[in-house]
Amino acid sequence: MLPRRYLPAIPALTALEAVDRLGTASAAAEELSLTQGAISRALQGLEAQLGVSLILRERQRLRLTPAGRDYAAEVRKALHLLASASLTLRANPTGGSLNLAILPAFGMHWLAPRLPRFTEAHPEVTLNLSTRLRPFDFAGSGFDAAIHYGRQDWPGVAALKLMDEDVLAVASPSLVPGPLAQAADILTLPLLQMESRTGDWGRWLAHHGVTGQRPPGMLFDQFATMAQGAVHGLGLALLPTFLITRELAEGRLVPVFGGPIPALGSYYLVWPKDHPPRAPLLSFRDWLAGQAHPQTHPETHP
Numbered sequence: 392m393l394p395r396r397y398l399p400a401i402p403a404l405t406a407l408e409a410v411d412r413l414g415t416a417s418a419a420a421e422e423l424s425l426t427q428g429a430i431s432r433a434l435q436g437l438e439a440q441l442g443v444s445l446i447l448r449e450r451q452r453l454r455l456t457p458a459g460r461d462y463a464a465e466v467r468k469a470l471h472l473l474a475s476a477s478l479t480l481r482a483n484p485t486g487g488s489l490n491l492a493i494l495p496a497f498g499m500h501w502l503a504p505r506l507p508r509f510t511e512a513h514p515e516v517t518l519n520l521s522t523r524l525r526p527f528d529f530a531g532s533g534f535d536a537a538i539h540y541g542r543q544d545w546p547g548v549a550a551l552k553l554m555d556e557d558v559l560a561v562a563s564p565s566l567v568p569g570p571l572a573q574a575a576d577i578l579t580l581p582l583l584q585m586e587s588r589t590g591d592w593g594r595w596l597a598h599h600g601v602t603g604q605r606p607p608g609m610l611f612d613q614f615a616t617m618a619q620g621a622v623h624g625l626g627l628a629l630l631p632t633f634l635i636t637r638e639l640a641e642g643r644l645v646p647v648f649g650g651p652i653p654a655l656g657s658y659y660l661v662w663p664k665d666h667p668p669r670a671p672l673l674s675f676r677d678w679l680a681g682q683a684h685p686q687t688h689p690e691t692h693p
Contacts, residue, residue, distance in 0.1 A: 403434070407437060408467050410434070415453070487517070489519065489672055496634050497540070498520065509679075516671040518671075524612060539660075550659040555657045560628075576648070582626050583626040584628075593606070599649060618644075
């Protein structure tokens with residue numbers, strides 16, 4: 392626990408933040424429904440508590456020192472977090488929030504269509520979603536859990552496997568009217584690839600007996616944009632089958648050679664293993680396990 396001297400009273404912090412943001416003690420006093428004298432006394436008490444000069448007093452005016460401005464910026468962030476926590480509590484007094492980082496393609500095409508079932512079953516949980524393309528450090532991120540693609544190579548987490556991934560080589564029929572005669576024929580055509588999976592075409596070729604190749608291609612950072620690039624004839628793309636069901640059914644994309652092959656990784660729900668999961672995460676994890684493995688007990692890795 393921090394010493395009491397490093398935990399100033401909220402009124403003193405709000406006074407400092409208001410003076411920094413509004414520029415004058417009078418404006419801060421008006422916003423906070425206080426007198427200028429009360430603002431001045433609050434700031435003097437804050438300086439005495441911290442043992443640092445925060446305010447320059449010039450001809451009845453108050454101006455923050457450089458250290459005071461830096462401190463006010465951090466105070467503003469802390470006050471915003473407290474206000475957000477209070478709003479969340481008021482919006483959902485009997486439950487809690489779950490902050491989840493998702494991968495955009497998986498989130499849009501696999502998770503989002505299922506989420507109404509979760510919100511119906513667990514109205515006490517407020518689910519907040521944000522997109523992250525790559526693994527990150529949970530410490531300080533504000534996330535309770537994340538959807539991760541890989542091979543359980545994210546250290547410091549527990550994991551629930553959701554599904555494996557199959558990828559299919561596809562193109563617009565305007566670019567490839569019919570199936571190619573052999574896998575190596577892709578090397579004569581423009582290729583599209585994910586910047587996070589630049590070895591995928593080489594693995595696809597090796598699967599079909601063409602080894603030692605790592606062909607270049609136009610780079611994309613998300614599957615959704617790469618899929619649209621393929622639809623519009625920019626090149627051949629290796630895409631997860633769950634992502635292109637409609638495009639295949641409508642004939643906007645066609646397989647170019649062979650069927651789906653296993654991808655290098657799988658999808659997981661992951662969460663920090665160094666502290667116990669909160670109730671909203673437990674509810675979401677159990678529900679998600681039922682969605683991913685409806686007939687069997689889920690594979691969970693501590």
